[in-house]
Amino acid sequence: MQTHEDINCIIIEDESPAASVLQMHIARFPFLKLLGTFSSCTKALPVLNSEKIDLVFLDINLPGVPGIQFASIIKTTTGIIFTTAYSEYAVQGFELNAVDYLLKPISFERFSKAINRYLTLYQHNSFVLPTIDKVDARPFVFVKCDRKMVKIFLDDILYLEAQRNCLLIYTENEVYRSYQAISEMEEKLPDTLFIRVHRSFIIALDKVKAYNNSYVVIQDKQIPIGRMYSDVINSTLKANVK
Structure with missing residues (x-):
């Protein structure tokens, strides 16, 4: 149920990493309700x-109906913020009275300016934007756990384990349970810091204490290395593990 403090929004984006960035940015605004x-x-x-x-965050290049074409049928009372990797579409976007046009990769500072523009154009004057200079410098991801988006710092993550219909994220202090696929999480994590070692496991490279051809050791946990991953794992670990 919408309250006077909610601005209902949706994302239309066919690339999972780009959608994840938008979700993380949206989660920083208490008044944005992602439906x-x-x-x-x-x-x-x-x-x-x-x-x-x-408010709709609308990618311009989409399968089937393009975002530019779809924008023309969206109600005029609904704000549109276009997102794309191609700057040549900007003029078309503004011709459709879009609130803003965001070029990927979208920084939080640029996203915040777009939200401020939306609030001004649609006369939502009572909302307060997050202070950009207070954004934590440590890299993190937002992960949906128990019906809320939870902020998890990347340097806290030890490893991730897929178990049946859920994903367990082991950190220094606790274990988070999510219901997204391990492959979806793999796309969110930088491959310079994390690597898939098994169909059910992703590990943080800097947390590896020891390894052999069959498993890696993180804290006291032996994590198996899948046969199809072994060659890449061995070469990566030799380059990264001190």
């Missing part, structure tokens, strides 16, 4: 028709 992330305009249409959507 869904969709990989195509067709999939987003039922929500746009059934819910009061105030």
Whole structure:
């Protein structure tokens, strides 16, 4: 249920890493309520028709119906912030009265300016933006756990383990349970810091204490190395483990 402090928004983005960045940025704004992330305009249409959507983050290059074409059928009371990797579409975006046009990769500072522009154009004058200079310098991800987005610092992560229908994220102090696929999480994590060693495990390279051809050791946990990963793992660990 929407309160006076909610601005309902959705993401229409077919690239998982780009969608994850938008989700992380949105999670920093208490008044932005994300009602869904969709990989195509067709999939987003039922929500746009059934819910009061105030703001859409719309990729221009989408499978099926392009974002530029889809924007023309979105209600004028709904703000549109275009996202794309191609700057040549900017003029078309603004011709459609878009709130803003964000070029990937989207920084938090640039995202914040777009939200401020939306608040001004749509006369939401009571909202306070997060202070950019207070953003923590440590890299992190937001992960959906127990119906909320949880901030997890990358340097706290030891390893991740897929178990049946859930994903366990082991950190220095606790274990987080999420219901996203391990492959989806793999896309969010920088490959300079993390590596997939098994179909069920991703490890933090700097947390490895020892290894052989069959497993790696993190704290007291022996994590198996899958056969299809062994060659890449061995060469990577030789280069990274001191």
